[in-house]
Amino acid sequence: MRFHKQSTYPLPSDVVIRLFSDKDYFLEKYRLTGARHITLLDHSCDNSRSRITVQRDVSLEIPLPRFARKFIDDTITLTQTDTWDLKSKTGTLDITMKGTPARVTCDMRLIDQGEQTTLDLNFNINVNVPVVGQKIAALMARDLDRKFQRDDDKGKIVMARLAERHQ
DSSP states (O other), rough: OOOEEEEEEEEEHHHHHHHHOHHHHHHHHHHHHHEEEEEEEEEEEEEEEEEEEEEEEEEEEOOOOHHHHHTTOSSEEEEEEEEEEEETTTTEEEEEEEEEEEEEEEEEEEETTTTTTEEEEEEEEEEEOOOTHHHHHHHHHHHHHHHHHHHHHHHHHHHHHGGGGGG
16 A cells, blocks of 8 residues: 655755754654654664664554454554665665564655755555455554654654754
8 A cells, every 4th residue: 555745844955864864863753752662773874875773662543443453463563764865865764563464665755945845755555464454554554644743743843953963
């Protein structure tokens, strides 16, 4: 299942891409969202690429029907890797969920709009379960949409705090 999201930040893309390469940005954002057991698994950044992998426990934002509970628990351990090409300001997001047949991938792109930046996200949710996989993916899309909004709101708070170090 595919879906599209966008977010706008009140900073130029050169600052946003550096924030998206900053481990402190992710760790603080996830803490503010209420995630638990937040662990930095990998972080690297050079002049051309950045990569960060964080594992965390999150609760579902929506109630799951009985058929979906067989495949997905109310609390999920996510491992998320964000990779950016710093020159083109394009990246990928890869989320795996421990103990579930689901995987989320996303193509990301930062777009300059004057003094602001738009983050363009194209998500793909794949649930490898015969017959009900698409139904579960649709439920997960609703949950991911809610999480994205919350993460985005908290991320903007963290951006405001950390932006000065990247300007």
